[in-house]
């Protein structure tokens with residue numbers, strides 16, 4: 001495994017969940033695993049990246065409190081609210097699906113997702129399948145081992161590059177059972193894949209689990225790829241920073257046509273929230289000061 005191939009965005013989103021759980025005034029997640037799993041050298045790299053962007057006088061002040069600097073930079077990221085809210089939204093939908101009989105949970109592009117580590121009571125019988133790019137997954141497993149976390153028998157790791165291998169083929173290497181009702185999450189991934197790869201994955205999800213299975217995924221409004229999209233400064237900075245670590249935004253979906261397009265591949269759209277609606281649902285009073293990202297969406301669908 002080459003550490004330079006590990007998804008930088010997956011490392012950053014784990015740290016964001018930890019910052020929210022530890023430092024926001026009214027956290028609605030309890031996920032400190034980023035503080036544990038993300039090693040010091042990664043944090044040091046993120047801190048240095050932030051310092052490099054600063055004017056010299058600000059840099060000197062920031063270096064006096066480096067941990068606070070990293071927390072501040074993560075909170076200021078245009079994806080912060082989306083990352084926090086999507087984690088909570090997905091686990092709320094997962095809990096409801098398990099109560100309705102889902103017995104498998106497939107996390108597509110899992111990154112440093114800590115659901116299996118936290119093991120909430122409602123998931124005590126749930127088979128969990130983490131599918132991720134081989135380099136990122138190998139790094140996560142190494143960190144779990146270094147942190148003394150035993151791998152649960154209910155958890156399967158499936159290393160796959162979904163740009164070159166389809167999801168059903170990858171799942172077929174595990175105990176995944178196509179006949180059992182399944183909940184899929186696909187968070188923070190579609191924007192990094194091509195439109196063709198995304199629709200291939202949606203078709204694959206619709207075909208590899210029984211009717212009534214569910215999916216939660218995030219996407220960006222494809223208007224952001226248009227020449228007349230008026231991006232805020234923080235959104236422009238988000239696109240620049242992910243492109244600088246070779247995780248450029250590649251594609252989105254059109255919220256106006258999503259329901260019809262999903263229906264064509266065998267999925268029924270249950271809900272689609274934009275960034276404002278996502279924040280309003282979980283931080284209605286604004287206690288955490290979360291700023292929505294104008295292009296972010298989260299969609300919840302059911303296999304027909």
Ligand SMILES: C[S@@+](CC[C@H](N)C(=O)[O-])C[C@H]1O[C@@H](n2cnc3c(N)ncnc32)[C@H](O)[C@@H]1O
Nearest residue numbers: 007009010013109111133136161162163187188
């Ligand atoms: C922004 S991270 C999101 C991680 C996690 N879902 C979260 O919300 O924190 C994107 C994830 O997608 C995975 N990913 C991106 N392209 C992939 C591909 N072609 N095949 C498999 N995984 C991929 C990365 O390895 C990374 O874990």
